[in-house]
Amino acid sequence: MSSAAPGAAPVSVPHLLAHNVARHGSKAAYREKEFGIWQSWTWAQAAEQIDALALGLLEMGAAPGDHIAISGRNRPALYWAMVAAQKLGCVPVPLYQEAAVEEIAYALEHSGARFAIAGDQEQVDKLTEARASLPGLERIIYLDGRGLRRYDHATLTSYADVQAMGRASGRRAEMQARTDARTYDDTCVMLYTSGTTGRPKGVVLSNRNVIETSKNSAIFDSLRAGDEVLAYLPMAWVGDFIFSVGQAMWTGFCVNCPESPDTMLTDLREIGPTYFFAPPRVFEGQLTTVMIRMEDAGRVKKWLFDHYMAVARRVGPALLDGRPVGLLDRLRYRIGDLLVYGPLKNTLGLSRVRVGYTAGEAIGPEIFDFYRSLGINLKQLYGQTEATVFITQQPDGQVRSDTVGVPSPGVELRIAENGEVFYRSAGTFVEYYKNPDSTASTKDADGWVATGDAGFIEEGSGHLRIIDRAKDVGRMADGAMFAPKYVENKLKFYPDILEAVVFGAGRASCVAFINIDLTAVGNWAERNNIAYSSYQELSQHPRVLDLVAGHVNAVNASVATDPMLAGCQIHRFLVLHKELDADDGEMTRSRKVRRAVVGDKFADLIAALYGGADQVYTETEVTYEDGRKGAIKATLAIRDAVVVTPARMAAE
Amino acid sequence: MKDQVEPHVTADGRRIGGVLMDLRGITLRFGGVEAIKNISFDIREGEIRAIIGPNGAGKSSMLNVISGFYHPQDGEVWFRGAKRPAMKPFQVARLGIARTFQNIALFDGMSVLDNIMTGRLTHMKTGLLSQMVWAGPAAREEAENRAVVERIIDFLEIQAIRKTPVGRLPYGLKKRVELARALAAEPKLLLLDEPMAGMNVEEKEDMSRFILDVNDEFGTTIALIEHDMGVVMDLSDRVVVMDYGRKIGDGTPAEIRANQEVIDAYLGVAHD
Structure with missing residues (x-):
């Protein structure tokens, strides 16, 4: 793929936009389903919309270096807002649309944003509440005016009005001059990390970070104009910024936005992303x-399904990796594709997927293999906001469920003595905004960044394997390695188990909290004639506990095969009476368990697990969606699990 | 007791216009039973007007008189400045009055989209023949009607169930679909018969927001019957209170709250 740069090399997203207008002007750049129909905008039309908004913001006084907060679901107009901000030398700061008011207030105050662009009434309400204590936020610009008619419009302006102001503006040259003044090392975007501990940090990414990473990753997977993506993950997440802005702008592919969050699966089927x-x-x-x-x-x-899925499991991954497969098996797979895999992929909306990625959490091997056996090129990558996503990723033909691949192009890897993974690349972030201490403790003078994850590079393949968060990897009382995430992931691979939290640092044995998955276990209960009236009741049903015990025992057997981690087997467990929830602070917004919070909050349960009782009574405070608080009371059964003794393993 | 309210703008910025419907001395009898006894009140353009009262007070009968389903023995119904003769319900619908029902009346086997499309019936002008052969004007008309319906689907946030058969939906969503169908007729006056009946708190909040938004966004005049006093007092501009077929109160929520006769009838409390 050529960068096809007429004139200078692109040094900012607006420059890439101009290239796309020149190269693909009449091709679809953005689509959004609205009023039941996919509306589309070509690159030329998108550029006109972006210019209008940028000029409007210029008229309203946006100055270079200003932060502009953007909050709402994935919509073309909000992606345009990010580029419009960049045209003026401002820094877009996308916020999680589900964030609570305090979280938004923190980001607004920390970034010092003067303007905020909101998707709808819900976001305007939160921003308005947050700005009560923040005189710095001058104006809120809203996209969907529904329900806002009766609001005080002294500080509210509609997106369309800003654009109208921009279209009437005569300051195009001034805007262009600001765009032209962008350099490769200017800030491209600032993203707040959700953070499993402490305050969120504002990760500053430069144009160099974003463009180099987009270029490298686009070449790695031969992404090209004509590809289609569905933009449905939070705009505040670095992955969405790279896929829907960075790579889209670099390659000129089309970004499709769903009609509403609830219609994602339908929209996926209609678009059929590549x-x-x-x-x-x-x-x-x-x-x-x-x-x-x-x-x-x-x-x-x-x-038919069972028979051909068995065929697919046997030969599908090999076919995908281009390994030799017998003629008869090829024929069987072809028939299966006609009868089962093809229609199934079509129903899932994955028929056209050429490159698929999963990341963020470990994926169960069965799940991973299921999609690969259907012929979907699903791969894993390992990354983080500070790396502008990519650290390692799996090349085509070298895909496995237990590794996260080889270093991405341009990334250097180093494993420290304690097992922590370090990297250095063109995507390495500039700094944490207004937080030199954290910057210094994460990134050293040579540009090496600590990931906070412990892992090792597999001999032979050169693939990276991640074991756990480095700070979570501890020692048990007898000095054996304690890697809770490793065990939890094995547990979570069972569809019945939604979450698991394993404790054991500094103790003689490990214990676990389990969250059942209401959909999977509820369905199982229905098929087995088990009546229940609430999540809590289902979670404590003796047969559910038996079911979970079976999974725990199987995981213990699997953990015992790894001599380094055999000590992490679960001795006792209980099934929690409530789902761990971000509203209660037990998880981050990106659904990662806050281990310390859970440990403190349920200290009584941990004590009981180590205490030897066979049940425990507990009261838990919960926060409802509207912010009210309540308490739930429950008596939880505690079960012993079957532990495989390493001694026996050694004897074998 | 006819209040002389001039057209005005409310404190929250909505325009209340002139009288849209005027009910004068309505009396409705079923055999010897007088369901409505000489009741008069009006509904002004752009307002949310509630009719409340205990069970058997005659509220639904009143709504049926407004919708043209019942013909009162005495009294006159004036709509948009003209006296309305006795009409069939479909003729009333053509005048621009749409309603929802206390017991949901949707076509269970049809999709949400098709159900809402039936609300456009009064706006279809092409004949049966051209619709059967799908001639140009009929196809064009369908597309226009579909566009109106899609705006309503977007407005009521039911995109995800567009193609779902109504029979499979939970109760709260069915109520929303019924509202969508009534809105599809683009009514001047929207009648809601117990829109929140049987809903939980969250569903009630959603429905209240939709009713307010409909009134605000489309300027639709709304007359509703509701049992939940809290909802009525929050939503309505003016309230009519009925008891045993009589009108015992008429005014703003604040006035109604202070009306001793209403308190007695509604709460059944005797006062000294």
Whole structure:
């Protein structure tokens, strides 16, 4: 792929936009389903919209270096807002649309944003509440005016009005001069990390970070104009910024926005993306739905599905990796594709996927293999905001569920003595905004960044394997290595288990909290004639506990095979009476467990697990969606698990 | 007791216009039973008007008189400045009055989209023949109607169930679909018969917001019957209170709250 640069090399996103207008002006750049129809904008039309908004913002007084907060669901107009900000030398700061008011207030205050662009009434309400204590936020610009008619418009302006102001403006030359003044080392975007501990940090990424990374990763997977992506993950997340802005602008592919958050799966089917990214939970959810529907299918269909899925599991991954497969198996797979895989992929909206990625959490090997056996090129990558996403990724033909691949192009890797993974690349972030201490403790003078994850590079393949968060890796009382995430992931691979938290640092044995998955276990209960009236009741049903005990025992057996981690087997466990929830502070907004918070909050349960009782009574404070608080009371059963003694393993 | 309210703008910035519907001395009898006894009140353009009262007070009968389903023995119904003769319900619908029902009346086997499309019936002008052969004007008309319906689907946030058969939906969503169908007729006057009946708190909040938004965004005049006093007092501009077929109160929520006769009838409390 050539950068096809007429004149100078592009040094900012607006420059890339100008190139796309020149190269692909009449091709679709953005689509959004609205009023039941996919509306589309060509690159030329998008550029006109962006210019109008940028000029409007210029008229309203946006100055170079200003931060502009952007908050809402994925919509073309909000992506345009980011580029419009960049045209003026301002820094877009996308915020998580589900963030609570305090979180938004913190980001606004920390970034010193003077303007905020909001998707709808809900976002305007939160911004308005947040700005009560922040005189710095001068104006809120809203996209969807529904329900806002009666609001005080002294500080509210509609997106369309700003654009109208921009179209009437005569300051185009001034805007162009500001765009032209951008350099490769100017800030491109600032993203707040959700952070499993402490305050969120504002990660500053430069044009160099974003453009170099987009270029390298686009070449790695031969992304090109004509590819289609579905933009449905939070705009505040670095991955969405790279996929829907960085790579889209670099390659000129089309970004499609769903009609509403609830219609994502329908929209996925209608668009049929060629390049698709999803966290493991999306793939898990789809697979669970397929399996539940197959349970209810007729006998013939069920047999066809089971038979051909067995064929697919055997030969699908090999075909995908280009390894040799016998003629008969090829024929079988071809028939299976006609009868089962093709229609199934079509239903899932994954027929056209050429490159698919999953990251963020470990994915269960069964789930991973299921999609690969269907012929979907699903791969894993390992990254973080500070790296502008990419640290390692799996090349085509070298895909496995237990590694995260080889270093991405231009990335150097180093494993420290304690096992922590360090990297250095063109995507390495500039700094944490207004936080030199954290910057210094994360990135050293030579540009090496600590990931905070412990892992090792596999001999032979050169692939990186991640074990756990470095700070979570501890020692047990007898000095054996304690890697809770490793065990938790094994547990979470069972569809029945939504979350698991393992404790054991400094102790003689490990214990675990388990969260059941209401969809999977509820369906299982229905098929087994188990009646229940609430999540809590289902979670404590003796047969559910038996089910979970079976999974825990199987995980113990699997953990015991690794001599380094055999000590991490679970001795006792309980099933929690509530789902761990971000509203209660038990998880981050990106659904990662806050281990310390959970440990403190449920200290009584941990004490009981180590105490030897067979049940424990507890009261837990919960926060409802509207912010009110309540308490739930429960008596939880505690079970012993079967532990495989390493001694026996050694004897074998 | 006819209040002389001039057209005005409310404190929250909505325009209340002149009288849209005037009910004068309505009396409705079923055999010997007088369901409505000589009731008069008006509904002004752009307002949300509630009719409340205990069970059997005659609220639904009143709504049926407004919608043209019942013909009162005495009294006159004036709509947009003209006296309305006795009409069939479909003729009333053509005048621009749409309604929802206390017991949801949707076509269970049809999709949400098709159900809402039926609300456009009064706006279809092409004949049966041209619709059967799908001639140019009929196809064009369908596309226009679909565009109106899609705006309503977007407005009520039911995109995700567009193609779902109504029979499979939970109760709260069915109520929303019924509202969508009534809105599809682009009514001048929207009648809602217990829009929140049987809903939980969250569903009630959603529905209240939609009712307010409809009134605000489309300027639709709304007359509703509701049991939940809290909802009524929050939503309405003016309230009519009925008891045993009589009108015992008429005014703003604040006035109604202070009306001793209403308190007695509604709460069944005797006062000294």
